[in-house]
Amino acid sequence: MKKLVLVSMGVAVLLFTGCSQKNPDVDMTNKNQKMQKTDNNTAGNGGMNTNNMDSNSMSGNAMANNSENTVKYLIANLESKLSPIYFDFNKYNVRADMQPVVEKSATMLDADKAQKLSIKVEGNADEWGTDEYNYALGLKRAKTVKDELSAQGVSTDRMMIVSYGESNPVCTEHNKACWSKNRRVDFELLP
Numbered sequence: 001m002k003k004l005v006l007v008s009m010g011v012a013v014l015l016f017t018g019c020s021q022k023n024p025d026v027d028m029t030n031k032n033q034k035m036q037k038t039d040n041n042t043a044g045n046g047g048m049n050t051n052n053m054d055s056n057s058m059s060g061n062a063m064a065n066n067s068e069n070t071v072k073y074l075i076a077n078l079e080s081k082l083s084p085i086y087f088d089f090n091k092y093n094v095r096a097d098m099q100p101v102v103e104k105s106a107t108m109l110d111a112d113k114a115q116k117l118s119i120k121v122e123g124n125a126d127e128w129g130t131d132e133y134n135y136a137l138g139l140k141r142a143k144t145v146k147d148e149l150s151a152q153g154v155s156t157d158r159m160m161i162v163s164y165g166e167s168n169p170v171c172t173e174h175n176k177a178c179w180s181k182n183r184r185v186d187f188e189l190l191p
Contacts, residue, residue, distance in 0.1 A: 071117075071191050074113060074114070074117070075117065075189045075190075075191070078108060078109075078114055078117075078189055079187065079188070079189055081108060082105055082108065082109075082187045083101050083104070083105070084184040084185065084186050085098050085101055085102060085105075085141075085145055085184060085185045086098060086180065086181075086183060086184050087141055087183045087184065087185075088183070089126070089128070089179075089180075089183065090128075090129075090137070092137060092140035092141045092143075092144050093144060094144060094145065094148055102145065102148045102149065102152070103152060105149065105187065106148075106149045106152030106153065106154050107152075109149065109154050109158075109187075110152070110153050110154050114189070115158075116191075117158070117189045117190065117191065118158050118159075118160065118189070118190040118191075119149075119154070119158050119159045119160070119187060119188075119189060119190075120159075120160055120161075120162060120187065120188040120189075120190060121142045121145050121146045121149075121159055121160070121161045121162070121185060121187060122138075122142060122161075122162050122163075122164060122168070122185060122186045122187070122188060123137070123138030123139055123140070123141040123142030123143075123145075123161065123162070123163040123164065123185050124138050124141070124163075124164050124165070124166075124168050124169075124182055124183065124184050124185065124186065125137045125138045125141075125165050125166050125182065125183060126166060126169075126179040126180075126182040126183050127166045127169070127174075127179070127182070128179070129166075131165055131166065131167075134165035134166040135163050135165035136163070137163075137165070138163030138164055138165045139161065139162075139163035141163075141183075141184075141185050142161035142162065142163055142185055143161055144185075145185045146159050146161050166182070169181075169182045170182060170184075
């Protein structure tokens with residue numbers, strides 16, 4: 001009876017796992033080579049020049065890529081100008097010395113060019129405390145900054161908050177200066 005069960009299990013494993021193809025065939029033909037083949041075959045298409053259709057779609061793709069690159073450049077440019085907002089140990093209220101940083105961030109994020117971007121407000125904590133506590137503290141910090149940005153005119157529809165707790169340190173040394181760098185809120189901009 002045990003042999004029958006083992007054989008049945010073995011057959012079931014083979015049936016469900018199957019033999020997958022490890023190296024699927026991939027068309028590695030260069031796009032330019034394909035276009036040349038198409039050009040050579042235009043006479044067979046009743047004289048219709050399919051190359052014009054390809055160039056039109058290519059220009060559409062180029063415009064889409066250009067637009068995508070513009071958005072990526074805008075995001076990179078804005079993110080490089082946004083500064084982290086730092087917090088005191090075990091606190092989630094915006095410090096007085098960080099208020100101008102919040103105001104500057106709000107101005108940049110509410111500018112016309114940034115209006116179409118989504119904003120991820122990322123709360124972080126140092127390594128002190130439990131994982132759960134630091135996650136909650138990071139969430140409170142992110143929410144506080146979101147509320148401050150909203151009060152400055154940034155639409156809440158564009159903002160989302162996330163907490164990384166202590167899992168996203170910018171400094172890993174074990175001293176007060178390092179820990180203070182990890183008690184922060186960062187921004188990530190999304191298209």
